[in-house]
Amino acid sequence: MTRITSVSLRRVLDSRGNPTVEADVLTESGGFGRAAAPSGASTGEYEAIELPPTEAIAAARRHAVPRLVNEVHAGNQREVDAALRAADGSENFSEIGANSAVAISMAAAKAGADVLGAPLYQHLGGAFRGDNFPTPLGNVIGGGEHAKEATNIQEFLAAPVGAPSVSEAVFANAKVHARASEILDERDVPAAKGDEGAWAPAVSDADAFEIMAEAVSDIEDELGFEIRFGLDIAASEMFEDGVYHYGDETKTTDEQIDYVAEMVDEYDLVYVEDPLDENDYEGFAELTERVGDRTLICGDDLFVTNVDRLSDGIDVGAANSILIKPNQIGTLTDAFDAVELASRNGMDAVISHRSGETEDTTIAHLAVATDAPFIKTGTVQGERTAKLNELIRIADDAV
């Protein structure tokens, strides 16, 4: 019933105005799935390869489509993804592009769910998923590679951990975002927005911590449940010549570890992503040893959703959490394998968008399917609210 009968690929716009790959998958019983690849700006060195969309589409039409159409079943995700890997033949999807691969992989999952008449999260996660929801990590203030002349730290993320429902959590983050804007106004600081819709003011990181703490505490008082915050430092982007660059200042690795540990305690941070360079497993391990009992130390560029890199990290205790971005690795199968390896080793898997996104909502379903404690998918702006609103719909049994 779910045998794939057609795969079409096209270029569509992403949220930065760049082209990206969209895939449509049809099955013999009329099941349909459509998905589009996101795209990073602060990409990890070890991510699967994103090809220019025109090249990725041409290569996928030549190599992957013939191995999919009439050959595999959309309902059998491992079969679909194995065909994509076989069609590509490289370790990192350098032939057909991880952008083509992930769009097809996700579109096939949706087509499989369509045939079964099940919501995507249930097709991916099983009959007993759908009662637990991730806490959305909402990007409120940011800079780094996502906005020029703003903070060095890439993302300051609201985390409404005490919200009674996912809907209240989503609205809480929007309120924190609005409150941060008022505080910036009160300080006479103009702020444009970065790629993900976070405020991108020209303030120091120290000021951003203060603004974030004030915004979170005001909204916590207003709503009456616990809201904390976290960071994506995206430290690989700051690391050059053996030191971390904060504007004109630098920090050695030891200073960076001390700084992050101090911020964890001063601001009771619930989450810290990529506090150190993507090659520094030891630094990650040292920081995790110091503060991992009270916060999540999450590897994004460190692990790139890759089970081999995650295994190396597990061996040395490099983090207690992994960020999962399907396009970093190329298929849903690979992303699920990373989630499973993490959870078998007591680590939390956090599902994430990219800075370049589309209206695609797959990651909302992925987060529910994997019982993720957190999802990082922005706060406002259509391509972000697409996922947040989908979480609300899933909770409302309206998908």
Ligand SMILES: C=C(OP(=O)(O)O)C(=O)O
């Ligand atoms: C979402 C992120 O940004 P990008 O997509 O640019 O890697 C991130 O670093 O976690």
Ligand SMILES: [Mg+2]
């Ligand atoms: Mg990151």
